[in-house]
Amino acid sequence: AQSVTQLGSHVSVSEGALVLLRCNYSSSVPPYLFWYVQYPNQGLQLLLKYTSAATLVKGINGFEAEFKKSETSFHLTKPSAHMSDAAEYFCAVSAMDTGRRALTFGSGTRLQVQP
Amino acid sequence: KAGVTQTPRYLIKTRGQQVTLSCSPISGHRSVSWYQQTPGQGLQFLFEYFSETQRNKGNFPGRFSGRQFSNSRSEMNVSTLELGDSALYLCASSFRSADVSYQETQYFGPGTRLLVL
Numbered sequence: 001a002q003s004v005t006q007l008g009s010h011v012s013v014s015e016g017a018l019v020l021l022r023c024n025y026s027s028s029v030p031p032y033l034f035w036y037v038q039y040p041n042q043g044l045q046l047l048l049k050y051t052s053a054a055t056l057v058k059g060i061n062g063f064e065a066e067f068k069k070s071e072t073s074f075h076l077t078k079p080s081a082h083m084s085d086a087a088e089y090f091c092a093v094s095a096m097d098t099g100r101r102a103l104t105f106g107s108g109t110r111l112q113v114q115p
Numbered sequence: 116k117a118g119v120t121q122t123p124r125y126l127i128k129t130r131g132q133q134v135t136l137s138c139s140p141i142s143g144h145r146s147v148s149w150y151q152q153t154p155g156q157g158l159q160f161l162f163e164y165f166s167e168t169q170r171n172k173g174n175f176p177g178r179f180s181g182r183q184f185s186n187s188r189s190e191m192n193v194s195t196l197e198l199g200d201s202a203l204y205l206c207a208s209s210f211r212s213a214d215v216s217y218q219e220t221q222y223f224g225p226g227t228r229l230l231v232l
Contacts, residue, residue: 016122032218034220041227043173043205043206043223043224043226044121045223046220046222049218049220051218095205095217096217099172102160102171102209103148103150103158103160103207104160105157105158105159106157108158109159
């Protein structure tokens with residue numbers, strides 16, 4: 001079965017600083033990986049996803065993530081944080097090993113952006 | 116194209132009651148999945164419906180059930196509500212292609228926030 005670990009439940013950065021949100025996965029088969037963002041009182045919005053086409057994936061709002069098989073990681077980065085990036089971010093994995101088509105989510109990382 | 120819609124957005128119920136939540140997927144999407152989000156357990160998969168049939172199920176008791184209609188709209192029902200059922204219930208839709216369904220994006224609605232008193 002697959003699982004996702006997000007290191008750091010809260011991350012605080014200054015506006016303009018680098019954003020790095022960590023995600024490590026566990027899967028016995030090649031995984032598909034997703035990053036979603038959730039703003040207060042809203043649902044989840046897809047930022048980007050990895051489907052094995054390219055290891056460096058670019059998403060919306062200037063975010064990108066790199067799939068590293070050797071490290072079983074899929075960390076999310078953004079070169080320069082903006083106040084509007086303050087939200088909760090979820091890493092998720094989808095894999096065929098369980099035969100169950102469902103997203104398995106990490107526990108989330110709340111990003112705070114200081115002015 | 117309109118996004119996933121969920122009704123109602125907020126709901127207050129008392130223990131022992133039952134509740135029905137509704138989800139309308141993006142036009143053309145055939146699969147609807149339900150997730151429960153709580154501060155303690157995070158986001159957990161409830162079940163998926165496709166072609167009016169439950170295809171996958173998470174680890175939830177039988178009090179949680181659902182159905183899907185011919186127009187792909189889905190409802191979720193929780194019977195005999197418990198305090199621990201208080202959560203944000205999220206619905207997600209996708210097209211569900213036969214060969215790439217595991218890598219398809221699931222598009223989420225705004226959720227229904229259920230409070231059980």
